[in-house]
Amino acid sequence: MPWSEIPKLTTETIAVAMSGGVDSSTVAAMLRAEGHSVIGLTMQLWNQRRLAGRDGMPESVQGRCCSLDDVYDARRVAQHIGIPYYVVNHEDSFERDVIRPFISEYLSGRTPIPCSLCNNHLKFEQLQLVARQIGAERVATGHYARVAFDASRQRWFLKRPADHSKDQTYFLFGLTQEQLSRTLFPLGDMTKPEVRECARRHGLALAEKPDSQEICFVPGGDYKRFIDAYLAEQGESLPDTAGELVTTNGEVIGEHAGVHNFTVGQRKGLGVATGSPLYVIQISGADKQVVVGNDEHLYSRTLRARRVNLISLAEIREPMRVSVKIRHRHEPAPAIIENTGEDEILVTFDQPQRAITPGQAAVFYDGDIVVGGGWIS
C-alpha cells in the first residue's frame, strides 16, 4: 500500500538523515514535535583527516561534512529534542560508489556530480536499508524537494520545492520509485528563512549556521589536489592525460598537462594568450585533446543523456515537450526529449544552450514535476 493511503493521524517510526546542518536538524525537530518516533542517523562517509596535509591538501578539516564538528552538532540537536541518535559508517561504499567514479570521470575528461551519486547509492539506498533494518520504514531528509504519490498514474512523483531558489531536485533525479516511496522531504513547502525561523522556535542552537556549499570531501573546492592526494595515498600514479590544445578548426595551438584540469566552458588557466577570449569547448578523453574556441562555439542545441532514470512515467513512447536543466545553477530550458535507443534520450532545445558538459546531469521537468533525467554523454 502506498504511504499516502495510510491515515495521516498515525505516528510512525521515521529515521532522519542528519548532517549537522540547519535543514536536517529542523526536519528532526519538526517530526519529533508532530509526535513521530524519530531516530537520528548520520552517515560517516569520508574520513576528513585521511588526506589532510598530504600533497598540498589543507591540514585543517573543520566545518565540512563528516567533520567531527558536524557530528557534534547533529548529536547535540538529537539530545536537545530527545531522540536516539547514531552514526553509521559507510566509508567503504562511499569510496567505491562516489570517490572512485568522481576521479575516473575527471580523468576521462568529464565533470562529475558526486552529490547525485551519493544520493543514489548512499543516502537513498544504504541509509534507507539501515533505517528499515532498525525499524523505520521511511527516511526524512533536509532536501528542498517534494514527493507525492500520484493515484491516477500510480507513480511516486518528485517535484520542485516551493522555494525554487533552494531547489535540489537536480541532484535527486536518480531516485527509484521504491526509494521515493520511502522518502519524506518535510521542507518541500518551506523557504529557507522559514526553516531558520522554525529552527529558532525549536530552540536549535545551530539555527544561524551557514549553509554548506562545496563538495563535502573536497576542501576549498580544489578537486585537482584532492585527486593527486587520493591517488598518491593509494600508491597509484596519476594517469598521463596530457595532450594537445586544439582549436575548433583542428589547429594545434599548445599543450596541456592533463584533461582533468578542464571543464567545458572554462576560460582561465588555458595557458595560451590570444586576442579574443578562449573557452574550453570540448574535452576528448580518448585522444587527450582539449578543444578551445570562442564563446559562440559553446552553444549547442542537442545533447544525449544516458543511464536514464524516469520518475513521473515508466517510459517515453513519443517525443515529449519538457524543460531541461543541464547544471545545478541553470534555469530549465524548453526542449523536446525522445527515445533514441537503449537507455538513451536525445534532448533538442528550442534555443542553443551554453556549455553543455559531459558528466553532468540533464534533468527533465514538466512544470514542477521531475519527469526524469540522465547523464550527459
Added chain:
Amino acid sequence: MHRVYLDNNATTPVLPEVFEAMRPYFGEHFGNASSIHHHGQETRAAVESARESVAGLLGCSASEVIFTSGGTESDNLAIAGLVEAGDHVITSGIEHHAVLHAAKNLEQIGCEVTVLPADGRGLVDPNDVKRALRQATKLITVMMANNETGVLQPVEEIGKLAAEAEVLFHTDAVQAAGKVPIDVNRMHCHALSISGHKLHGPQGTGALFLKKGTQLHPLFHGGRHERSRRAGTENVPGIVGLGKAAKLASESFNNGAIERLAAMRDRLQRVVLSCIEGTTVNGDGAPRVPNTANIRFDDIEGESLVIALDLKGLAVSTGAACSSGAIEPSHVLIALGLRPEQARASIRFSLGKQTTEEDIDFAIQLLPETVARLRELSPAYKKQTIST
C-alpha cells in the same frame, strides 16, 4: 523502556558498595593525601588501604602499585616509561589501541616495534614471541585477555620467555582483572595495567603494577606523588572506589560469582548458536574470560544489529567506535583472519556482576527476530539463499 546492559567490557556500573565506600571522600574526608595535618592523614590512610586491596587482587606488594587515571594511562606509562630510544619492542596485533598506538608511537623516537599476529582462535603464539626476540629487545607487551573476544593469552609462557631472555614484560590486564585470578609472580611480569571501571569501580581510575626495582620514566612531572612515578594529587574518592572494587573482585573468586557469570554466558551462547543459523563464536576453542561471547551472525551488518537492539532496550557492541561514534571494522577480528564483512557481522556480549538470568532471557528472546529482520533486508543474505 526495559533496558538490559550486556556491554560490560566497555564499562561496568559502579556497585552500590563501591559507591558507598567512595561517598565520604567527596565531602567529609576531603584532605589532600599529601598534607601533614589530620585531613591529609585521613585520606592518606584511605589511599594506602586501597593500594593494599589492589595489591591483594594482583598478588603483589602494595609498594608496587601506582594509581593512574585508567587503563590507557597505565599502558602508556608502562610502554613509554620502560623503553628508550633505539630499543626494540614486541607486541601483538590484537592489543587494545592504548597499547598498540602507544607502541607505534615509539617508532618516532627511533624504536623498532614488532607486531605479532594472532591465530584463528585469537591466540598469540609464544613461539612467535621467541622468534621475534633480538639483542635490542627491551620490552614485550602482550595483553592478558582480549577486550573483544575475551580470549586469554598465554601470558605465563610469554613471561617465562621474557625472564629467560632478560627482557621486560608488560601485560594489559584491563579485561582480565576481576574475571580471572591474577598473580604477577606466576606471569613473571614487570608491569601490569588495570582499569577501575572495568571491574565495577569508577571511571577515570586505574593502576599499574610495577615490579620492585624496575626503572621507570614518569609521564607526568610535578610533585613526588606515587613515589615520584606519577605526579599529581591523588584522586582520593576514585582510588577508594578502585580499592573497594578490587576487594570485591578478589572475593568473587571464592563466592561462586564467577561461576554464575560463566554459566549465564554459556547459556546465552548455546541458545544463540542453536536457535539462529549462521552463527559462530569468535575465539571459540581458546580459553576465554567467563563474561564475554563474541558472536558472528553471517550476512548482517553488526552496526545495524547494535542499533536495532538498542532501540529495543538491549545494549551490546561491535568493534571499536571511532571519534565520530561510527563503528570501524575491528582490528582484533581482522587480526584473527576474519574478512572485513565477517568482522562487521560480529557482536560482543559482555556480562557483569549485575547481569541476571532474566537479562539473558531478554536477549535470547530478542535476538532471533531481530537477526531475522536484518537478514530479510540483507543483500548478501538474499543472494546466498537464492543461490542455495
